[in-house]
Amino acid sequence: MAKVLVVEDDPVVARVLEIALRRAGHEVRLAPDFLSAKGLLGGDWDAVILDLNLPGGFGLDLLRHLRQELGRKTPVLVLSGLKQERTVLEALRLGAQDYLTKPFSPNELLLRLKRHVAQG
Template identity: 70%
Template sequence: MRPVLVVEDDVTVAKLLKVALTRAGYEVFIAGDYASAREALGKDWAAVVLDINLPGGSGLDLLRYLRRELKRNTPVLVLSGLKQERSVAEAQALGAQEYLTKPFSPGELVKRLERYVAAR
């Protein structure tokens, strides 16, 4: 199975993502805060679904850590309630492949994720 890290502090959203991604053939791991997500990023993931506002820190800092310190090109889909152009631009500048806003379609998220995982 292809392992995906979901970094999401909202339990309902995390469960929804787990169901949708599991049905699509992924093995899903959930990190609900900054510290556990940072530790989990050290593993090899097929992709990461990343929220921005997290207890203990920012998802954008996690993305920066993944790209600059770990030097990994793991596909990252940002999933956030933030719709400001600044947040979108910063995520893209840090190397996020996609930026989806909440509310979102789980099917659309899976479709977009597949595009990047298949290309690896």
């Protein structure tokens, strides 16, 4: 199915995402911090699931890097505990296709991912 980069520092959330994505047939790569994610963003991903609060940096800076510096249109689904309207709007303005807040439903995330990858 899709090659998905999961940028998530919480090992429990990362594992839940990894299991759900693999069960749905996706290839998954985990990046637990800002620097490892930045190094992987140039890869050939079908989608990125992006947390915002990361060790070493802020997820919106990764989104900005992906869109502006790398020029990639890879679908990005932000998955964050941050619910402030300005943060959500900034993520969407920077080019995120979707914004989900934690706690989240893995089934809902999979459906949204499927929709964005199909549109991508």
